[in-house]
Amino acid sequence: MNKAYQLQDIDRSNKPYIIYKSRKGFDLYTDFSKKIILNNRNVFGFLNKKIPTKRFKETDLFIGFFGYELLNNLIGVKIPKQRNINFSKGIFYKPEKKISLNNKLIYTPKKRISFKKKFKININRQSYKKIFDKFKKKIKSGETYQIKICTKYKMKSKVDSLDLFCRLSRANLAPEAFMVKDKDYSIISCSPENLITKTGTIITTKPIAGTVKKSRFMTKKKALKYFRNNLKETKEHNMIVDMERSDMSRICRAGSVRLSKKKVVEEYKDLFHYVSLIKGQLKRNLKNIDIIKAMMPGGSVIGCPKISTLNLLNNQERENRNIYTGSFGYIKFNGDLKFNIIIRSILNFKNTSEISVASGVVVDSNSRHEFNENYLKAKALIDLFK
């Protein structure tokens, strides 16, 4: 197989495959020997499984995603009846082949698809303001300290998923980017946020709160100054750090949870992110399910405190979130884990493309500003459909 065309060849072979950002480029997983479709019952068995770890190969892993509803169910939070497109609650694959790709993904689509329709939003400005004001009251009465309102954009369309993913990665090479392509659906994401990296007994999480676009005037130094002077971003960030410390403390040895990077700026191709890195040493005899339950759904995209905020959100939202704010990643047979938070993503299912975005309500945020921020976040993805 010619290396330059291998991505194209795999895509045209119609085999399901997954691409996940690695440190140096991308890893492509394919030749799946198993596909596990998760539901609210079998997920416990899946996560409790003990896997023999002798002679470990680099394809000895399950790779896939947990949807939002499944993660709520795992921690005992109920979701009322919602509008639902009946997309899977979670799917994991066992690959038999792994290919390393570099950062420049080469793919030329057979023909360019033209998109005639436009994305439609599920909550208009007025209803958004209503929800916003309601949640602001809940903050005043102390039921939540920070809550993220989700809006959804949908469009009927046929897509060339790999083309979308390649173009997205060219525009924004995100550290947790991934793509899943199966026969009946695809997911494309430029997620920037790592939720769990477990290597041996060490676990880290890297919450992001605060993003600013790079420009000639916005240098790394200026970005740090901008974040530090922005009281709203600072407070949101502080809250997330304390919440993630607490989530990690559930599963880590007492005194081992440390803030190893405290509110620093990380530079990506087009953006600066305001991040912290929290590290801990895991307790003995934990199962994967204990780790997943402690950390998911990732707090930075939900709000704080987690349980009461999830309940407020679930009672408000009329539509299933599907993959949005779930987690994608892998479970290696040697026990190592890597999971991100599914944001900045497109779900293509039943000839419909769906993009969800959210931004935070804290006590001093403003409804118009947050509504527009949601749109800006979605726009980067919507613009791919041109």
Next chain:
Amino acid sequence: MIYVIDHNDSFTHNVVHQFSLFDKVECDNYNNINRLKLKQAKVIIFSPGPGNPKNYPSTSEIYYQNKGKKKMIGICLGFQQILFCEGAKIVEQNKIYHGYQSRVKVIDKSSIFKKNKIFKVGRYHSLKLKEPFKVNDFVITMRCLDSKVAMAFENNKDKIYGFQFHPESFLTNNGHLLIKKILSS
């Protein structure tokens, strides 16, 4: 053993880890209390949490049953819970502090902390103690430097203490020291 009563908060396990530096800690949810652990505990901690003290009647009951018998410490909601049990009104604030670092000052009545000492602390509270508040044996010992809101109380007779701020937050400097002093008082 220290028994932490969790009110479904996302900061509770920071509290657990902080107290673990000093003694064995057990932690259970407020609606899943283990009576045996409660009996064996030397110290009871009321965790932070969302909402209002009036939403947690079972925690109030634990407070009444153990007042004068065990050392009890309340943090954030826990602080409000204890004061609420003592008849205080807990009210909304105009300016809300979530994820905020403020300076608090020890006012002259503390028997544990040095007078006029200033601490930098992390805050996550929508509600506050309505003042004036006067109940026998309870004294307000710390206040926010700017807003003057009550930030800590002591009842040295019954060994009951509370912080409105979060000693376990990464925003609080010397949080461990505060806890150590309260535990050894």
